[in-house]
Amino acid sequence: GYGVIIPGVFMLPEYLAPIFKMQNIAVLIGISALCAIVPFLCLEAMHGTGHKAVERSHASFCAYYCSVVPFRRNEQTGAPIPVAKGELLRRTNQVGFKFMLTVALFSALRPYHYSPFPSPRNGESFIHLTTMFHWGHLLNNFLVAAATSVELDFGSSAVGLLVSSATGLSTIEVFRSPLTRSTSPSDFWGHRWNLMIQRNIKRGVYMPLRRILLSTYMAGMAAFLVSGLLHEIILNVVSLRA
Template identity: 35%
Template sequence: MVVAFVVHRFIVSPRQQNKRNGSRIQGFMIGYGFIIPFLLLYPLALLDALGLKNITLMVCICGALPNLLLLRVVEAMHDTLPSFATESRGNLVLYYAGTLQVLMDEETGRPVPLTTSIFVTKAMRFLYIFLQTGFLFSLLIPCEYHIAPQRQIGSFLDLFYWGNLFNAYMVALLTSSILDGGASGLGILTSICTGMAMQSFSDFPMSRSSSPSDFWGNRWDRPVASGLKRGAFVPMRKCGLSRHASAILTFLVSGLIHEYMLFLMTKRQGTIGFRSSSSSSSNNSNNVTPEAYAPNYGNQIFFFLWNGVVLLLERALEGSPIIQWTSKHLPQPLKTALVLLTVLPVAHLFTDEYIRSSFYGDTAFAFPLISLHRLEGPSS
């Protein structure tokens, strides 16, 4: 909220009142010189002050939210904010304070009010995701997030080993459920407080994506996708970079943001949560302690650059006969499977860090779990 007031006072309002270049330079100086460094540094001080022990809280409070806010500050500096956010200071505060964006009526361009029907739909979706996430945790925790046989990556073909792909799919599905559930819950609270409906966090990326660009641009993590588009891609285009260069650099920005969040995880204090059903055993060689976690820096960047290259290849080949035939005749489930095959082979580069840091294990405490125990017969 404080950041929104500062941005409106020193960046948005001067630009609206004075279109000369001086106000833009002032905005860049305040944004890049003060606000963005503050958003990158204050989470470190906040972690020390709060002494957080839960990785999930650390990532959400000190990683995801400040970085989403950072992108929205860049939007203000480069005049790429959504029109709703520029209409008043209150709207800008709402835009900056909410993880999800306000749902806008396509005909009127005005916010959609929260109705009983919308509330019930959102609440039922949240409940479904909540139970689904608990079920996925119940499946994955006992087997250390590897349900299928796992093959060590020793060659390019190993990336496409069926067991690796299946395990990557299950962890990706879990990740999608965690993010969607958390954001949906915050969205419901925001709607209750403001009386406005919020956009959905995601749109079934693991089951309905029709192309890599559809997966990343329309379905997976919509707040970050829109933040990267308006806070990275469009500003680069306005600065004269080509579409291809802007796209790759946008994925690089996403990779850097996630590398920063790995760095925040190393600041964890206290004892670790559980990763598996046997994590309480002192003899478990897979147990991870906060002191032992050392990120493999660079993997997040590689993961996002890989997907950036995939999107460039999609755009380069979109006019080819095979792509045209596929988009028109292939059933939707097969389209989605092909899309996921562009992501899952390297998905372990992303998710393994969150497994090792116990992000998933700490998140599991918030969900109901099913624990299966073998029944022992009476002893003789």
């Protein structure tokens, strides 16, 4: 696992992109993110840190580790929760709305090169602190963050809807309004932003490290380091090919 599968899957987008001549940023991000999720699922399976209910049958095991978006589970039994027709209809409407919102945001920002508000430029290769905290720079960054959040929310919701439609099981809400409803940094990272990756890193990195008696602080720092490296891998694929 550590010597072949995990590094091989991480590097797969680097080989797929030139072979299939991928240039679309959304496709590159999607392929890179998918290949980044698989190694964490492998780590989870290798170290036995998955949900206890997963081990009850081969079907549960396969469904758990083959699903990109995690299933919602009964808190008492651990069994996956079936999806109701009303929920499917509601989520279909949500996906449609998120798609239109994503298109509207990026269509509005692109003509301004994603910087609609004036921001001071000093002509140097780095940004001074005064520039970083300029109101225009802050607003531009917030708009880009909001557009990115909506885009990722749309993508994960669409995939979750497809998984639920195919399996008849309810999937989690990956993004829970992180930019508008978070009450603290811990609430943002732990309960609202990209809960899919948060779960994968927690079970694939944090929990195995805790098992070898690393402190909570050290295991948490290692998880953040892995998360940072994961984002660097994805950005590297996008920047080199897009």
